[in-house]
Amino acid sequence: MEYKATHRYADMSARKIRPFATLVRGKSLDEALQLLRFSPNKGARLVEKVLLSARGNALDKGERDVEDLIVSEACIDDAPMFKRIMPRARGTANSILRRMAHVRIKLMSEELPEDMPPAPTGLNETPYEPAIPTAPALQPEPVTPQ
Numbered sequence: 001m002e003y004k005a006t007h008r009y010a011d012m013s014a015r016k017i018r019p020f021a022t023l024v025r026g027k028s029l030d031e032a033l034q035l036l037r038f039s040p041n042k043g044a045r046l047v048e049k050v051l052l053s054a055r056g057n058a059l060d061k062g063e064r065d066v067e068d069l070i071v072s073e074a075c076i077d078d079a080p081m082f083k084r085i086m087p088r089a090r091g092t093a094n095s096i097l098r099r100m101a102h103v104r105i106k107l108m109s110e111e112l113p114e115d116m117p118p119a120p121t122g123l124n125e126t127p128y129e130p131a132i133p134t135a136p137a138l139q140p141e142p143v144t145p146q
Contacts, residue, residue, distance in 0.1 A: 002072070003061065005054035007103040010046050014076045014101035017043040021074035021103075029055060029069040029107060046103055047074070054107045063109065072108035076101055 010017070020043050024032035029051065036048040051071070058066055082098035 001061070001063065001109055003054050003058040003063065003069070003107045005050050005057055005105050007046060007050045007053075009079050010101045010103055012042060012046060012101060013099040014078045015099075016041075017046055017101055017103060018076045020044050020047045021076045021105075024051070024071050025074045027071055028067075029071065030067055032071050047105070050103045050105045051107075054105050058107055065109070068110045069107040070110055071105065073104070073106040075104040077104070078102075 020036060020039065020041070023035055023039075024047065027035070032051060033048065036044045036051070055066055055069070058069060063069070079100035079102050081100065084096040084098060085093045086096055088094050
């Protein structure tokens with residue numbers, strides 16, 4: 001089953017949060033929380049809070065094995081920007097963009113859903129037979145002195 005959590009309009013640029021989303025994507029929930037807990041960045045705190053919220057959503061919906069959840073999707077999107085003006089010399093002005101981000105995280109249980117086909121193992125029951133027969137390796141003829 002899939003469990004989601006979002007944090008909209010996070011007061012930080014998406015560019016600063018994205019490295020932490022790529023850090024936890026595909027990891028188990030416990031491993032992702034440990035990785036974020038020891039990162040001293042505000043972006044790590046934002047992603048950690050959304051992960052904890054997704055874990056709470058899983059518990060609320062009746063998930064029994066919370067430690068078996070994996071982070072299936074961690075997406076950081078740009079949000080609307082506040083546009084400000086900073087006065088500069090000689091009556092000019094520079095624009096300031098206060099950027100925000102949307103943080104979306106999905107957790108998924110490790111067992112596959114019923115409608116999803118099993119993953120290929122790469123092992124065939126019959127050995128591989130090439131369609132074109134291969135020629136035997138050519139051996140150089142020994143040189144005989146005359």
